[in-house]
Every structure is written in C-alpha cells, then in structure tokens.
Amino acid sequence: VQLVESGGGSVQTGGSLRLSCAASGYTYTPYCMGWFRQAPGKEREGVAFVYFGGGCTYYADSVKGRFIITRDKAKDLVYLQMNGLQPEDTAMYYCAAHPRYCGSATWTRSVEYDYWGQGTQVTVS
Secondary structure: OOOEOOEEEEEEEOEEEEEEEEEEOOOOOOOEEEEEEEOOOOOOOEEEEEEEEOOOOOEEEOOOOOEEEEEEEEOOOOEEEEEEHHHHHHHHEEEEEEEOOOOOOOOOOHHHHEEEEOOEEEOOO
C-alpha cells in the first residue's frame, strides 16, 4: 500500500491550501484515512480523519471550523482543505491510513496507523 501526498507549500497568514492523498494497492475497504502533522520539536498530532465506509469525520480542536476533510471513494483520494491558516499550522503533514473503523477514542493515536506517506511541508508566515 502506498500513500502519496501533494499540495503543500508556503502561504501567508489567513490563506488557504488543499492537500491531497492518493492511496494505491489497497485490498481492504472501507478504511480510515487522513492527516497527521508534526512541527519541529513537537509531537506528531492527529489533524483530521475520515472513515471511507460511512464518511464519519474527526478533527482536532485546533482546526475545527477551518479545515475540511473529504474523500473520493471512486479514486481512493482524501483531500484536506485548509482555510484561515495560521503560523501555528506550520508543520510537515503526513497522510496515514489503516483498514479499520476510525475509532473516536483512537483516531489520534499514530500507532494505530499501518500506512504512511512521505509528508508534505506546509509553511504559514
């Protein structure tokens, strides 16, 4: 299974970016897929996830109301629309996935995820 991210970059405060994650080689459906981020010197943080089966979504409190995660089931794609970006959103963003339901109590735990992308940098200044 491969996850490939795209869409990172540099933006000014208040701007927007859209990240994409494409999955290939999956034999399990449905599954849980979304984004973590990690800033220098900080722990990896769960940002937003979606369950491909029913479409349930989960967000970190720090991004609620600003970020929107969506899925394209036909193309095995996940998008993260990031609006109102702030300097504290600066981080490497990683796509992650596992072939199970996104548990409400466990979706933020990085150890739950079997597959990871290489990461895409988001810089807000």
